[in-house]
Amino acid sequence: MTPTSRFYRLQATDPDAGANGQVRYRIVNHPDLFTVSANGSIFTLVPLDREQISQYDLVVEASDGAVDPRRTTLTLSVQVMDIDDNSPVFSQQTYVVNVPENSPVGTLILKLRAVDADLFSNVTFRIKTESAQQLFSLDPITGELAVLQTLDFENLAAMGMGTSYTFEVEAINQGGIMPPGRATVTVRITDMNDFSPVFSQAVYKGMVAPNAEKGTVIATVFAEDQDPPGTPASFIRYRVDHDQSPYSGSIFDVEEETGRVITKVNLNEEPSVTFRLYIIAYDDGEPVKFNTTLVEITVLQPSRIPIFTQEEYRFAPVSELAPIGTSVGKILASAINQTIFYSIVAGNEEGRFQVNNRTGVIYTANPLDYESVTSYVLRVQADSMVIVMSNLRVPSKTNTAKVFIEVQDENDHPPVFSRKLYIGGVTEDTKLFSSVLKIVATDKDTGNFSAMAYHLIIPPTADSQDSFVIERYTGIIKSAMKFRNMRRSYFKFEVIATDDYGKGLRNSAEVVVSVVNVLDMQVVVNTVPPTLVEEKKEELINILERHVQDQIPGAKVIVESIGPRRHGDSFELEDYSKSDVLVYAIDPLTNRAIAPKELFKFLDGNVLDINKELQPHLGEGGRILEIRSPDIVASLKKAAQAVGYTEGALLALAIIIILCCIPAILIVMVTYKQ
Numbered sequence: 001m002t003p004t005s006r007f008y009r010l011q012a013t014d015p016d017a018g019a020n021g022q023v024r025y026r027i028v029n030h031p032d033l034f035t036v037s038a039n040g041s042i043f044t045l046v047p048l049d050r051e052q053i054s055q056y057d058l059v060v061e062a063s064d065g066a067v068d069p070r071r072t073t074l075t076l077s078v079q080v081m082d083i084d085d086n087s088p089v090f091s092q093q094t095y096v097v098n099v100p101e102n103s104p105v106g107t108l109i110l111k112l113r114a115v116d117a118d119l120f121s122n123v124t125f126r127i128k129t130e131s132a133q134q135l136f137s138l139d140p141i142t143g144e145l146a147v148l149q150t151l152d153f154e155n156l157a158a159m160g161m162g163t164s165y166t167f168e169v170e171a172i173n174q175g176g177i178m179p180p181g182r183a184t185v186t187v188r189i190t191d192m193n194d195f196s197p198v199f200s201q202a203v204y205k206g207m208v209a210p211n212a213e214k215g216t217v218i219a220t221v222f223a224e225d226q227d228p229p230g231t232p233a234s235f236i237r238y239r240v241d242h243d244q245s246p247y248s249g250s251i252f253d254v255e256e257e258t259g260r261v262i263t264k265v266n267l268n269e270e271p272s273v274t275f276r277l278y279i280i281a282y283d284d285g286e287p288v289k290f291n292t293t294l295v296e297i298t299v300l301q302p303s304r305i306p307i308f309t310q311e312e313y314r315f316a317p318v319s320e321l322a323p324i325g326t327s328v329g330k331i332l333a334s335a336i337n338q339t340i341f342y343s344i345v346a347g348n349e350e351g352r353f354q355v356n357n358r359t360g361v362i363y364t365a366n367p368l369d370y371e372s373v374t375s376y377v378l379r380v381q382a383d384s385m386v387i388v389m390s391n392l393r394v395p396s397k398t399n400t401a402k403v404f405i406e407v408q409d410e411n412d413h414p415p416v417f418s419r420k421l422y423i424g425g426v427t428e429d430t431k432l433f434s435s436v437l438k439i440v441a442t443d444k445d446t447g448n449f450s451a452m453a454y455h456l457i458i459p460p461t462a463d464s465q466d467s468f469v470i471e472r473y474t475g476i477i478k479s480a481m482k483f484r485n486m487r488r489s490y491f492k493f494e495v496i497a498t499d500d501y502g503k504g505l506r507n508s509a510e511v512v513v514s515v516v517n518v519l520d521m522q523v524v525v526n527t528v529p530p531t532l533v534e535e536k537k538e539e540l541i542n543i544l545e546r547h548v549q550d551q552i553p554g555a556k557v558i559v560e561s562i563g564p565r566r567h568g569d570s571f572e573l574e575d576y577s578k579s580d581v582l583v584y585a586i587d588p589l590t591n592r593a594i595a596p597k598e599l600f601k602f603l604d605g606n607v608l609d610i611n612k613e614l615q616p617h618l619g620e621g622g623r624i625l626e627i628r629s630p631d632i633v634a635s636l637k638k639a640a641q642a643v644g645y646t647e648g649a650l651l652a653l654a655i656i657i658i659l660c661c662i663p664a665i666l667i668v669m670v671t672y673k674q
Contacts, residue, residue: 010040010074012062019065028059028073036060042076050080051117082119088171090114090183098188103147109136112143114171114181122174128182132167136187145169151189164188193233193285197223199293204261206297207387209305209396212267216395218252218297221259223281233285241278241292248277252297261295271301300394306335306382308401313380315362317408320370328353328405331360333382341388345395346379353378353405362403370409371444378403413444414505415452415497422495422511423556423586425593427518428487430479436468436513439475441497453502456511458493467491468513472502483515490514490591512591518630520593521560521584522600525625528618530562530579537562539617544583547606548599554588571631582630596629603627 014021025036033056036042042060056078063069091113099109116123124140127133137148165187170180199221206219227233238259242249252275253264261277275297282290308331315329333340342360344353353376354365362378382399417440424437443450454475461467466480468491477495491513498506524544526533533540537559545557565578585594585602594602603610604627611623 007044007078008042008076010036010042010060010076012040012072012074014064014070016064016066022065024063024065026061026063028061030056030058034058034078048080049085050082050119051086054080054082056080084118084121084173084176084178086117087178088114088116088121088123088173088181090169090171090181093183095183095185096188097145097185098190099147099151100190101151101192101194103151105147105149107147108144109147109187110145110185112138112145112169112171112183112185114143114183116171116173116176118173118176121176124172124174126170126172127167128170129167132165135165136167138169145185163191191228191231191233191285193227193283193287193289195226195233196289197225197236197281197283197291199223199281199291202293204293204295205390205392206261206295207300207392207394208263208267208269208297209394209399210267210269210271210299210302212263212396214263214266216263216267217260218263219261219295219392221254221261221279221281221293221295223259223291223293225283227283227285231285233283233289235284236281237284239280239282241280244278244292245276248275248297251275252277252295254279261297267299269299271299273299275299300387303336304338304384304387305394305396305399306333306338306340306384307398308333308380308382311401313401313403315403315405317406318364318368319408319410320368321410321412322364322368324364324366326364328362328364329403331355331362331380331382331401331403333360333399335382335384339385341383341385343381343383344378345381345393345400347377347403352376355380362405368407370407370446371413374407374409376403376405376407378405409446409449411445411449411500411504413449415441415443415499415507417441417495417497417507417509420509421554421588422509423588423591424477424511424513425516425558425560425584425586426479426483426513427516427560428483428485429517430483432480432482433469433478436477436479437511439470439477439495439497439509439511441475441507441509443499445499448500449504450499451501452497452499454498455496456493457496457508458491468493470495477511477513486515487517487520488515488592492591512586512588514586514592516584516593518582520596521582521630522596522603523628523630524581524583524603525565525628526579526581526618526622527625528579528622529577530564532618532622533562533579533581536617540581540614543610543613544603545585547610548585548594548602550606551598551602552585552587552589552594555594556586556588557583558586559583566631578625600627600629 012023014023025040027034027036033045034042035045058076058078059073060076061071061073063071095110097110112125114123125138125143126140127136127138135148137146167185168182169185170182172180204219204221208218221238223236225234225236237256238254239256240249240254251264252261254261277295277297278292279295280290280292282288313329313331318326318328331342341357342355343357344355352364352366352368353362355362380401380403381395383393387394422437422439426436439454441452453472454470456468456470458467468477469480470477493511494508495511496506496508498504541557541559548555548557560582562579562581564574564576565580567573567575585599587594607624614622
């Protein structure tokens with residue numbers, strides 16, 4: 001019913017005259033749904049929904065206009081009439097049902113249910129998706145969904161339809177005006193075990209030596225299943241049929257997954273005896289299906305089994321650079337009136353070697369690499385050609401042997417530096433032959449071929465003096481000159497690493513060494529002793545370096561010194577429970593020190609993150625207290641000691657003169673301004 005629709009008019013009378021006889025109306029119990037006008041017409045205020053409430057008992061009050069009005073009430077029963085304003089609703093929005101493949105036509109797989117809330121409805125069902133109408137039927141009255149044609153799991157998969165089919169169904173109110181209700185149905189076609197395993201041969205033949213050891217492989221059976229790959233019905237396993245072969249099953253067995261027929265015990269059988277072993281191949285389908293084959297195993301005459309001259313063969317090492325076809329060694333077996341056929345049966349999975357089937361000469365078939373495999377153990381076998389021609393093999397103690405092949409390392413890998421560019425730093429007061437940085441090069445080869453010798457190629461200085469030297473076998477670069485008054489300059493040169501102690505292959509890397517002084521540095525104050533910081537120096541450098549490199553890619557952080565924390569007015573006091581770490585950083589683009597203000601900003605701005613990363617290395621309570629500038633006076637004392645007392649005194653005098661001049665200059669400026 002629409003809002004403000006009048007559906008009833010009532011009338012009350014009062015015989016009094018004047019205002020006492022004027023009648024007024026009021027809705028008592030549903031004023032939010034209904035209203036009554038002055039003439040007694042009742043209207044709806046909002047739309048009514050029969051499906052929620054189908055009847056209202058409406059109480060209407062009539063009163064006169066007196067000062068103390070008289071009242072009376074009337075109960076009006078309001079029946080809400082039904083209209084078609086609801087679509088049918090399925091009991092589920094999505095139905096999923098599993099149907100075994102090959103279910104007979106007419107098999108009931110699902111019953112749909114839908115309800116229309118309207119009072120008078122006639123709900124019928126239909127399949128909306130046209131392609132599904134070819135596969136399924138849907139009873140329009142009962143909602144029963146049935147198979148319309150046989151569904152084959154393999155055919156549906158081959159047609160690209162997959163193993164499930166999804167379509168839409170509708171519920172319609174016949175004669176109604178509302179749209180139909182819809183739901184989705186997914187029918188999963190479950191695979192049934194349609195096929196049994198099929199062996200590749202009806203009868204397999206094998207031969208075995210009378211004294212074959214336990215685990216000797218005699219033959220391999222193989223079966224296939226046409227059920228879809230990856231399904232349980234396609235997974236095949238093997239077992240011995242002990243009912244048909246009770247004795248044979250006690251001395252022979254079959255590997256469950258590979259199908260290899262092996263000896264179950266060490267044999268001691270009479271020659272020329274033939275055993276019949278029945279083997280079952282079965283799948284994991286539902287129901288399980290199986291098939292059977294026969295393996296005929298003949299015990300060979302010992303005279304027909306070749307005998308190797310050695311149980312083990314060891315040849316001279318073969319170079320890893322040996323060309324394909326290089327002879328490694330020769331194996332030899334003998335037999336009476338038999339042509340011998342040699343083969344490699346194990347240990348040659350990568351195909352590095354081959355054997356001449358007639359001569360027994362083993363040679364390389366693919367390149368060798370000492371760094372990947374240093375040695376091989378091959379198992380070789382000698383068989384009678386007559387047996388081989390019958391596609392049979394007879395492994396035994398006498399006709400199998402081991403071949404040990406050692407690969408000889410060659411110098412076929414050049415040195416590899418730990419980095420392409422090494423960055424270091426020296427201070428202006430660095431002493432002669434102080435360690436600057438360590439060069440590291442490695443080599444995949446072994447022995448002397450991985451032993452390095454280093455040397456530097458440095459552009460000559462003006463006085464033809466070497467600025468740096470390198471320890472030949474350790475790779476430590478050391479200073480070879482004084483760097484006084486050379487701040488902001490740098491040296492760029494090349495380092496050469498040659499393996500085999502300088503006689504082999506070589507490689508090169510670049511080295512940059514920048515000259516700095518204390519003005520380029522910052523002090524990282526830590527809460528842990530200097531000894532612990534020294535132990536964790538590399539971890540500290542790596543963490544600081546990462547945060548500096550976030551701003552300047554490739555920057556190198558260098559620790560100049562680690563000592564006790566200096567504090568007090570003139571930093572003359574020392575606290576060995578904490579530490580001062582003097583650091584600076586080199587910009588790889590300019591090869592010079594990063595400005596100390598910039599370095600302070602990079603470190604101090606990230607000190608919380610740095611402390612989180614340091615915690616695992618410095619232990620509980622280990623952290624950075626502050627980043628500060630170094631004590632210049634203490635550094636000058638150090639510089640004075642480094643350059644000598646006379647030069648130091650002159651340097652100190654110059655600083656004092658400059659400091660005294662600053663107040664005089666300020667006085668002159670103020671006087672001039674006045």
